[in-house]
Amino acid sequence: MKMDPAICDPTLVNRFFDQELGPDEYALMSEHIKHCPSCQKALQDAEAISALFGTALDKELSRAKLERVEVRVLAFIHRTKTPWWLKLGHLFVAKRFYVPATAVIAGLILYFSFLAPPTSVSGPSAIINSLKGNVGSVMILETPKSHQTILWFSEPLMSGDEDNGIEENQSTVSTYSKRLCLMS
């Protein structure tokens, strides 16, 4: 920063007082102040304000009963020693836990929403190795990812009168269809 020593700049005096000037600026300002009564006064005033504040604060500090603070703080700490469950809570509140966890959850949601929506392929309702009975009909469904064979067959409805020999007359017993679904 270029500085004209002939110009009295109070802001520069302020920064000079606070030692916030670079070495070159400081040297220039220092030289300028030697010959400038106005800047000398500004500097003296800044020093005086600082001294007044320091003296005022010392007086106030001598009146303040700071030892009470120490007693109160330590008493509080003693009363509320952090229990282990709160320390555990701090772990979960910590960013190192919830930031990666949130990222993983967000990633999973995105993946399943757009890239690989879960297919609801129902498994076979039964796997059969052998079958006795009347097969009503067979349906074979093929999709790119699954192969399903669906069998409908008929079996007598158990009416509870089997002991009475009614089973001989199966034609009079109503039947219902049962679906078996095979998947390969």
Next chain:
Amino acid sequence: MSDEVDKHLGDESTLVSLLKQGQEDAFRVLVRRYETRVFSIAYGITLDREESLDIVQEVFLKVYQNIHTFREESRLSTWLHRITVNLCLNWKKRWKRRFRWHHQPLERDQSGNDLKSGTEAHYPDALYEKKEFQKIFWDRLNELPEKTRAVFVLKEVEGLSYDEIAKTLGVRTGTVSSRLFYARKRLKESLKQYLEEGKNS
């Protein structure tokens, strides 16, 4: 015990580590090391002794409750300064809301003078022997906007650089420079008479 601990806790990171472990002696050391500085900042901003003592207490309790969040990216003192200034500024807000309190201009006589100081007054200690002057000085400081006062106090109490003050208060360095300049200018103007007296004596 704490004196022994204090000797071994010159290193700030060791102190922080023990504070995070919840060691009572470490807190004792922390309080003893920083209570005067925290009180000075609090008093410089609030200008209320009892309130400042409460704020000092609250600062250390906040440190105790939140030390696990302190990541040592800044110095412990910077963190303490930030907590202190925030509590002080919030206290002012609470106070204003509750009592509709505003900065009131001081009562002055017609000449604009508050104190007819005697010729025996010396600067600044002797000047301070006069109780009235103490009140006048704090009242003049109280006339400054509180954010300006916070900058002034951090500079005068802690001797922080403009950059450090800016970091503590979350403002730009230029703002710190201008607030500090404004604070001194206002104080010089309002205490002109006493500054002149001091020089003459």
